[in-house]
């Protein structure tokens with residue numbers, strides 16, 4: 001089974017009164033348009049597979065730096081997701097969010113970063129399961145879920161079948 005991570009950096013967007021912009025204050029999330037690998041062409045958070053000896057948290061920090069050049073800190077665990085394929089556990093994914101980071105998001109070979117208001121997340125251009133759990137993560141809740149796919153490898157071409165999802169999960173003492 002693959003162990004992987006996703007990281008969702010958040011920032012507050014406030015209107016600049018000098019420009020007469022009358023949109024409401026909102027949170028924005030840093031998404032990437034993935035340029036290669038699993039889920040290529042879709043939006044997701046920065047993230048990827050754990051390397052040898054790495055903790056999930058270290059992986060999320062490394063992947064965010066490699067993919068979009070952002071140095072994230074103080075990651076808060078927001079979710080644990082199991083993706084199954086044809087009844088077998090395929091990927092276990094640790095989900096983090098953070099409001100602490102240094103640097104400006106920069107495109108790489110792997111990803112094109114984009115700040116998106118949290119109520120404008122393009123769920124129609126993401127993994128089908130994301131609309132089920134990501135809104136809760138972006139609102140500050142915690143989630144644990146299993147999402148079942150069918151139809152054989154690769155996972156991103158399989159059909160999403162069904163799921164179980166729990167909210168308000170405690171991740172204390174977990175990486």
Ligand SMILES: Nc1[nH]c(=O)nc2c1ncn2[C@H]1C[C@H](O)[C@@H](COP(=O)(O)OP(=O)(O)OP(=O)(O)O)O1
Nearest residue numbers: 004005006037038047048049083091093127129130
């Ligand atoms: N159903 C799903 N919903 C979702 O939102 N993200 C998923 C997902 N299934 C896998 N992922 C994410 C988790 C992880 O960030 C990434 C793993 O994809 P890959 O195996 O292509 O890894 P990457 O190529 O990004 O990583 P590295 O090869 O380690 O750089 O895909």
